[in-house]
Every structure is written in structure tokens, then in C-alpha cells.
Amino acid sequence: MAGITSIGVYLPIYRLNRDEIAKVWTGRSAGGTKAVAGYDEDTITMAVAATLDCLVGSEASPDGLSLATTTAPYREKQSAAIVASVTDLPQETRTADFTNSLRASTIALKAAIDAVNAGSARNVVVAAADCRLGAARGTMEQSLGDGAAAMMIGSDNVIAEIEGSYSIFNDFTDYWRTADDTYIRTTEQRFIDEVGYLPTMQEVISGLLDKYKLEMADFSKIVYYAADARQHAALALRMKLDKEKVQDNFYQSVGNTGTAAPLLMLAAALEKLKPDERILFVAYGDGADAFIIKITENIQKFQNKSKITDKLTGKIPINYGQYLTWKDLVAMEASTLPERSALSMPSRWRERRVIAALYGVRCKNCGTPQINQIGQAIRVCVNCQAKDDFEPYKFSDKKGKLFSYAIDQLQPTQNPPGVNGVIDFDEGGRIICELTDCELDKVAVGMPVEMTFRKMFYSRGINNYFWKAKPAD
Amino acid sequence: MDGIRDKVAIVGMGCTKFGERWDKGVEDLIVEAAYEAFDDAGIGPKDVQAAWIGTVFSGISAITLSPLQLPYIPMTRVENMCATGSEALRGACYAVAAGICDIALAVGVEKLKESGTTGVKGPSVVGDNQEGSSGIGPGYSAPASFAYLATRYFHDYNIPPEEGKRLLAQIAVKNHHNGSLNPKAHFQNELTIEQVVNAPIIAWPLGLFDCCGVSDGASVAVVTRADMAKNFRDDPIYVKGMQITVGARQGAMEQSYDFVHIEENVIGSGRAYAEAGVKDPRKDISCAEVHDCFSIHEMIVYEDLGFSKRGRAREDIEAGSFTLEGDLPVNTDGGLKCFGHPLGASGLRMMYEVYKQLQGKAGPRQLKNPHLGLTHNLGGNAGTGVCSCIIVGNEK
Numbered sequence: 001m002a003g004i005t006s007i008g009v010y011l012p013i014y015r016l017n018r019d020e021i022a023k024v025w026t027g028r029s030a031g032g033t034k035a036v037a038g039y040d041e042d043t044i045t046m047a048v049a050a051t052l053d054c055l056v057g058s059e060a061s062p063d064g065l066s067l068a069t070t071t072a073p074y075r076e077k078q079s080a081a082i083v084a085s086v087t088d089l090p091q092e093t094r095t096a097d098f099t100n101s102l103r104a105s106t107i108a109l110k111a112a113i114d115a116v117n118a119g120s121a122r123n124v125v126v127a128a129a130d131c132r133l134g135a136a137r138g139t140m141e142q143s144l145g146d147g148a149a150a151m152m153i154g155s156d157n158v159i160a161e162i163e164g165s166y167s168i169f170n171d172f173t174d175y176w177r178t179a180d181d182t183y184i185r186t187t188e189q190r191f192i193d194e195v196g197y198l199p200t201m202q203e204v205i206s207g208l209l210d211k212y213k214l215e216m217a218d219f220s221k222i223v224y225y226a227a228d229a230r231q232h233a234a235l236a237l238r239m240k241l242d243k244e245k246v247q248d249n250f251y252q253s254v255g256n257t258g259t260a261a262p263l264l265m266l267a268a269a270l271e272k273l274k275p276d277e278r279i280l281f282v283a284y285g286d287g288a289d290a291f292i293i294k295i296t297e298n299i300q301k302f303q304n305k306s307k308i309t310d311k312l313t314g315k316i317p318i319n320y321g322q323y324l325t326w327k328d329l330v331a332m333e334a335s336t337l338p339e340r341s342a343l344s345m346p347s348r349w350r351e352r353r354v355i356a357a358l359y360g361v362r363c364k365n366c367g368t369p370q371i372n373q374i375g376q377a378i379r380v381c382v383n384c385q386a387k388d389d390f391e392p393y394k395f396s397d398k399k400g401k402l403f404s405y406a407i408d409q410l411q412p413t414q415n416p417p418g419v420n421g422v423i424d425f426d427e428g429g430r431i432i433c434e435l436t437d438c439e440l441d442k443v444a445v446g447m448p449v450e451m452t453f454r455k456m457f458y459s460r461g462i463n464n465y466f467w468k469a470k471p472a473d
Numbered sequence: 474m475d476g477i478r479d480k481v482a483i484v485g486m487g488c489t490k491f492g493e494r495w496d497k498g499v500e501d502l503i504v505e506a507a508y509e510a511f512d513d514a515g516i517g518p519k520d521v522q523a524a525w526i527g528t529v530f531s532g533i534s535a536i537t538l539s540p541l542q543l544p545y546i547p548m549t550r551v552e553n554m555c556a557t558g559s560e561a562l563r564g565a566c567y568a569v570a571a572g573i574c575d576i577a578l579a580v581g582v583e584k585l586k587e588s589g590t591t592g593v594k595g596p597s598v599v600g601d602n603q604e605g606s607s608g609i610g611p612g613y614s615a616p617a618s619f620a621y622l623a624t625r626y627f628h629d630y631n632i633p634p635e636e637g638k639r640l641l642a643q644i645a646v647k648n649h650h651n652g653s654l655n656p657k658a659h660f661q662n663e664l665t666i667e668q669v670v671n672a673p674i675i676a677w678p679l680g681l682f683d684c685c686g687v688s689d690g691a692s693v694a695v696v697t698r699a700d701m702a703k704n705f706r707d708d709p710i711y712v713k714g715m716q717i718t719v720g721a722r723q724g725a726m727e728q729s730y731d732f733v734h735i736e737e738n739v740i741g742s743g744r745a746y747a748e749a750g751v752k753d754p755r756k757d758i759s760c761a762e763v764h765d766c767f768s769i770h771e772m773i774v775y776e777d778l779g780f781s782k783r784g785r786a787r788e789d790i791e792a793g794s795f796t797l798e799g800d801l802p803v804n805t806d807g808g809l810k811c812f813g814h815p816l817g818a819s820g821l822r823m824m825y826e827v828y829k830q831l832q833g834k835a836g837p838r839q840l841k842n843p844h845l846g847l848t849h850n851l852g853g854n855a856g857t858g859v860c861s862c863i864i865v866g867n868e869k
Binding site (some may be wrong): 007086195271336338341343344346347348351354355368370371372373374375382383404405406408409410411412413418420424428429430431432433434445456457459464466 | 588589601605607608609610612613614616617618619621622624625628673674675676677719720722723725726727728730732856869
């Protein structure tokens with residue numbers, strides 16, 4: 001039977017204090033913080049990080065990857081294909097975007113379960129990432145957060161079985177956004193709760209219990225989505241849910257991460273449960289999906305992996321000005337620097353393995369790993385000058401140390417100053433690249449770093465993604 | 474392999490005032506520098522048999538030289554980053570040395586102030602801002618690319634950053650003093666150590682005054698055969714050694730590179746010394762114009778070029794060895810610090826100063842009896858670069 005075989009999560013390290021937002025608008029603070037994607041992060045980069053986290057330590061090789069999001073960077077061009085190529089999945093991997101609904105992640109999950117159960121796929125990664133925007137001074141400006149999660153669905157070494165599911169759709173307009181909208185629209189909260197969210201959730205849960213002849217008492221944990229902490233509490237109250245069983249929604253520290261939110265909560269729940277315990281898992285959006293998830297003996301392996309709750313901790317507070325800048329919500333004074341040349345599509349295609357998964361080469365003659373920092377092909381070995389005698393060598397998963405660094409006040413960046421470094425990989429090879437997610441006073445020669453996939457800049461409609469180094473966890 | 478030593482001589486040079494030449498175009502700067510050089514050599518444009526023009530951003534092809542109205546002669550535009558001006562001179566010298574022509578012109582020009590920015594345009598990563606680039610190189614500025622050196626130098630030699638900054642400041646103060654004596658310099662003001670260390674940080678530890686200026690300028694040399702040189706003047710300057718040395722990104726790709734020296738500088742100067750017959754550069758060289766794009770690089774150049782022992786430039790700086798009164802004055806005209814760095818012009822501007830020094834015509838900056846001078850450029854940055862090292866003398 002299909003089940004969850006691995007889980008990964010990713011949250012940006014930046015947190016915006018809601019009091020800070022409230023102060024700007026002399027409004028009321030919902031308290032706590034929201035996770036904010038770095039200036040160089042978006043749905044794709046966060047999905048990549050969560051997928052890589054999901055793949056760490058997993059022996060299964062995915063043959064499918066779905067990306068669930070309501071905030072894909074391209075309106076036409078598949079996000080899942082970018083994530084699959086960056087996470088270095090084989091070419092035959094089936095890729096799909098699931099989008100336009102907050103329920104996209106569980107819709108993708110159901111499709112993955114069906115594919116695995118039908119035998120048409122062995123291991124499908126479902127990644128979910130969102131960075132949704134609430135307009136200034138609104139509830140959602142405070143409640144929404146950025147984040148990502150990924151789950152692998154397979155039938156071997158399952159850590160949690162999907163015992164059953166029940167879904168309903170509901171053409172209900174509570175949160176929506178047109179092609180022209182930057183911010184999410186919404187309507188009266190009482191109407192949403194009483195006509196949309198609460199009855200839909202109650203209906204899907206009772207439908208699931210009826211279908212499988214179960215009772216609420218059969219579940220050790222209840223994991224469910226809500227738009228915000230208030231709505232989350234409202235359902236618990238309405239359904240008289242046992243507070244001990246309700247999974248924390250992280251809305252206080254992280255915010256509502258959209259399609260990623262249910263998966264993040266589920267990941268945290270799985271971390272705590274014992275074999276044979278059951279989770280009632282419900283996602284909402286244009287209807288609802290409810291699942292029965294049963295923990296297996298294999299859960300230990302997942303629980304030994306780094307703690308989800310640790311990964312949810314923010315490290316760097318930002319101010320509202322940074323938030324506006326990073327989200328491109330305020331017009332900044334134009335740089336007087338001349339514009340960079342247009343990105344060459346042919347060279348980006350030729351260099352796709354360097355750009356996507358930071359592939360360099362290793363010389364078969366002398367063993368030297370090497371990579372060209374602007375992506376050009378290496379035909380002659382930098383060390384022994386052997387020609388065309390290389391094997392591909394992936395740098396993206398290698399750890400390194402900061403050999404030297406430069407903190408640049410002139411560098412065009414949405415988070416000045418620019419931080420750059422000479423990275424010496426522990427297993428050989430060097431790259432000079434940008435650094436990100438740094439606390440400036442901690443940048444030092446010898447600092448351990450790891451590579452992270454980020455957005456370098458946006459130019460003429462192209463998101464120029466590449467790898468940067470960041471302080472190692 | 475014979476080398477260039479004593480085969481060609483420079484018999485005329487010209488150099489514009491460097492600075493923000495808003496009212497002058499590339500054509501004005503070329504004509505201004507070239508006619509000073511023609512007058513200095515006692516020739517006219519019609520005597521020129523071949524010409525090289527070095528510019529990075531200010532012109533494509535040798536048609537850039539059209540303002541001189543040279544009569545249908547072979548002309549070539551060259552580009553080799555910050556060594557572009559020196560590369561133009563090399564083309565002229567090699568043609569004369571090869572016997573292809575007797576009088577050749579080397580022109581270097583750049584109008585950096587046309588780019589609309591206070592710096593060299595584009596990211597400093599070699600090759601990342603040209604047509605056909607994928608644009609994935611880091612977007613740091615030129616100062617940052619040299620800050621790597623300072624960070625690592627301070628680290629390796631245990632120099633506390635604040636002490637290191639004061640050390641580097643002495644280089645800026647020295648060059649500004651020299652520039653204050655030079656009417657052609659862009660900046661002719663003295664600086665104090667305090668001004669330098671308190672200036673806004675550009676790329677730690679480099680502050681504003683650790684960085685060279687951004688200027689417009691042109692410089693021109695007239696080159697002829699060494700055996701014909703005295704037909705033009707009594708005091709020609711003979712080319713003794715002339716080397717261009719180009720890296721292949723080894724330092725950016727291999728962990729063996731230490732970021733406290735520039736390999737191209739070491740190899741290039743070594744070759745130039747061998748070609749020129751220089752045994753002990755600290756003793757043999759009378760004056761040097763080196764690439765002080767950023768103060769840390771001038772300091773590292775002292776060691777790379779053998780003026781100071783490895784890791785001990787600090788002692789020489791503190792002893793004042795490279796001031797006008799020192800035993801090896803460096804950047805006597807004010808250097809890139811005071812002239813700025815119009816890329817195509819810089820190499821020939823340096824040669825202009827060495828030429829004048831060796832002729833005893835350097836005015837208030839004149840050194841006592843110099844006989845051998847050196848010019849040095851480094852284009853690119855730590856990790857990969859283009860080094861030019863030229864040695865000239867006033868005796869054959």
C-alpha cells in the first residue's frame with residue numbers, strides 16, 4: 001500500500017515580527033513572527049531545498065515529481081521541471097505542477113498515491129511551496145508566511161501508510177486572485193467560516209469517518225489546515241476537538257505557508273508519533289481532502305533525521321523595509337549602473353548542468369574536481385591539462401569552507417551589502433560565488449558553508465537561478 | 474629566443490590631463506595626447522607607419538583612431554583588460570622590432586565617465602557580462618574582488634584589521650602626495666592617514682580612498698628602432714623587457730592559490746627581469762609605476778615584483794621605501810589613485826611618467842639619476858588576470 005517514505009521541509013531563516021508590521025500601520029498585531037523568503041528565494045528555490053531535504057538519506061530514487069503551489073514564478077513554464085532538474089532527477093521522471101488551489105499539495109498527494117497504488121510510479125515526490133502576498137495593513141499581510149515541504153510517496157520502507165482518503169470539492173470563493181492581482185482577495189470572515197470553511201471541513205471529516213467506519217477516538221493526532229490561527233481554533237471549538245490531539249499549526253512563528261502548510265504540520269506530527277498511531281489529516285481549499293495516515297515501524301528512521309521543529313526556527317529578524325524591498329512592493333531608486341547584457345539562452349542551455357545542479361567535472365587523469373564559476377565548459381584540466389578526460393562531478397551537495405570573502409557595498413542586491421566568498425570544497429575544488437543568509441558579523445575565514453539554490457537576479461523575463469553558498473547548519 | 478631588449482625605443486610621448494573630461498570626447502583625448510607625442514618626437518602624423526589603439530569600452534576597431542586622419546596605414550585595436558594600454562605599446566614595439574615598420578604609434582584611451590557610473594561597468598567576474606554569457610557569475614564589484622586579497626593577507630599574516638587598514642592607508646597617502654605634485658593628475662590633493670581610514674567602506678577593509686578614481690584620459694607613445702632613436706632625440710628611452718602574462722582562472726578553480734599574491738605578477742615580472750637582465754629588482758629598478766587599483770594590490774605587488782620579501786611589504790611601507798625619497802619610489806606620478814583608471818590609457822600613462830623620469834623631466838617629482846624604470850598592470854582580479862610588466866632604460 002502506498003505511503004509516505006520520506007519528508008523534507010524548508011523554511012527561510014528570515015522572520016518579520018508582526019508587531020513591526022502593526023507599528024508601521026498603527027494597527028493591531030496578531031503577535032509572533034512570519035517567515036519571509038529571502039530576497040533571492042522564491043517558490044522554486046524553496047521547493048528545491050525541501051525536495052533535497054526529503055531526498056537526504058532516502059534510498060528510493062523518485063520517478064515522479066509534482067510541485068504544488070499557488071505562486072509559481074512563471075505563468076507558462078513548468079516549475080516542477082526546474083525543481084527536478086536542480087535536484088538532479090533522471091530525465092524520465094514524470095513532472096507536473098499542481099496549482100491554482102490551496103489544496104494543490106493534497107491533490108498532488110492523492111495523484112501520487114493513486115499512481116503508486118496503480119503501479120505506474122514507484123516513488124513520487126510531492127513538493128509544495130508558497131510565498132503568497134497579503135496587501136498592506138490587511139490580516140493576511142500578517143498571517144501569511146513563506147515556506148516549503150516535500151513528501152515522497154512510495155510503497156517500500158513506508159514510514160506512514162495512507163490507509164484511506166475522502167475528498168469533496170466546493171466551488172466557494174473565499175480566497176482568490178486573478179491573473180492581474182498581486183495580492184490575495186477575500187470576503188467577509190463570518191461568511192467564509194460559517195458557509196465555507198467550517199461546514200466543508202466538518203463534512204469531509206464526517207465523510208471520511210463514515211467511509212472507513214472510524215471515530216475521532218481512533219486518531220492520536222489531528223492535523224488540519226486553516227487560513228489563520230483564529231480559524232484554526234474555530235474549527236477545534238466547533239468540532240470539540242481534543243486540544244491535546246490538535247497539531248500545532250506554526251502560524252504563530254511561521255505563518256500560513258499556503259500549499260506547504262498542511263505538509264509542514266504533518267511532518268511535525270510524524271516526528272512525535274509511535275508505530276500504529278493514526279493521524280487525521282485534512283487540507284482545505286476549493287473543497288477539502290481528508291486522509292487516514294497510520295504510522296509504521298519505519299518511523300524511527302525519519303525521527304532520527306534532523307528535527308523538523310528545529311528547522312522551523314528563524315534566525316535572522318528583518319524589518320518592514322526589507323520585507324517590502326524583497327517582495328518588490330516598493331519602487332526603489334534605479335541603479336545608475338548600466339544594465340547587464342541579456343542572458344544568453346544558448347549558453348544557459350549548454351551550461352544547464354552547471355546551472356541546475358552545480359555540476360563541474362573531475363579529471364579522470366589526475367582526479368581534480370573543478371568547476372568554472374561562469375559556467376563555461378571545462379575541456380582541458382586546470383591541473384594536469386589532460387583534454388576531454390573528465391567525469392561529471394556534482395558540487396551542489398558538497399560542504400566547504402570559506403577561504404576568503406568580500407562584503408561589497410557597491411554590489412546591486414536587494415539585501416545590501418553583497419557578500420561573496422571563495423569556497424574551498426572539503427573534497428576538493430573551488431568556486432568563487434555569492435553568499436546568502438549570512439549574519440555579517442559571523443562571516444569569517446574558515447566558516448563552514450554549504451551550497452543553496454537561489455535566484456541571482458531577474459532579467460528580461462528570466463529568473464536567473466544559480467547556486468550560492470550559505471553558512472552550514 | 475631573443476627578446477625585445479634594446480631593439481626599440483620610445484622617442485615621443487603625450488598624455489592628457491586625466492579627470493572628468495565631460496567636455497571632451499574620445500576624439501579630443503586622442504588628438505590631445507597624440508599631438509603632444511608627435512611634437513615630442515618631432516614628427517607629424519604622416520610619418521606614422523602603423524598604429525595600435527588600446528581601449529576596452531570606448532571604441533570598436535582601429536577606426537577609433539580616425540580623428541587623427543592617419544593616411545590609410547595598418548592600424549589595430551587591442552583589448553587586454555587593465556593592461557590594454559600596455560598591450561597597444563607591445564603591438565607597436567613588436568612591429569618595429571620585427572622590422573615591419575620604423576615608426577609606430579601606440580595609443581591608449583578610455584572615457585570611463587561616459588558609462589554613467591562611478592566604477593568600471595559590469596560585474597568584475599571575467600567574462601560574465603558579455604554577449605553570450607549565462608549571467609551566473611557573482612555580481613560583485615571590482616573593489617570586492619580585491620578585498621578577498623586584503624581579507625586573506627590580514628588573516629595569513631596575523632594583521633589586526635584596524636592595523637591593516639592603517640598600513641594600506643600609507644599607500645594611498647603616498648600616492649596622493651605624489652599626485653599633488655602632478656598637474657596632469659585627476660586628484661591633486663594630499664590625504665591624511667585619518668582621512669583614509671575613516672572614509673566610507675566600499676568592500677571591507679577597503680574604503681573609498683583605498684580605491685582608485687574613475688577618470689577619462691589618453692596617452693600616446695611614438696616607437697622607433699633603437700638604432701634610429703637618436704635621429705629623433707638625444708634622450709630616447711629604450712625598451713628592455715616587455716611581458717604580458719595571462720592566467721587561465723587557475724586561482725579561481727584550484728585550492729592551491731593562496732589569495733596573498735598574484736601568480737601572473739610573479740611570473741610576468743620574473744620574465745621581464747630576465748629579458749631586461751635585471752638581477753635584483755629592488756636595487757636595479759630606479760622607479761616603478763605599478764597597478765594600484767586598490768591599495769592592497771600595490772602592497773602585494775611590492776612582494777610579487779620582488780621589491781619586498783614575501784610577507785614583509787609592511788616593513789618597507791613603514792620604512793618609507795617607496796616614497797619619492799625612498800630607495801625605490803613607486804607611483805611617482807600619483808598612480809591610479811590620483812589618475813583614476815581609464816583602462817585603455819593607464820599602461821601608457823604609467824610609461825609617460827617613467828619616460829619623463831628617465832629623461833629628467835618629471836618636474837617637482839624628479840628622482841635623482843634614475844636609469845631603469847618599470848610599468849606594471851594587472852587586469853582581472855585575484856584568481857585570474859592579465860599582467861603586463863615593461864622595463865625601460867635611458868641607456869642602451
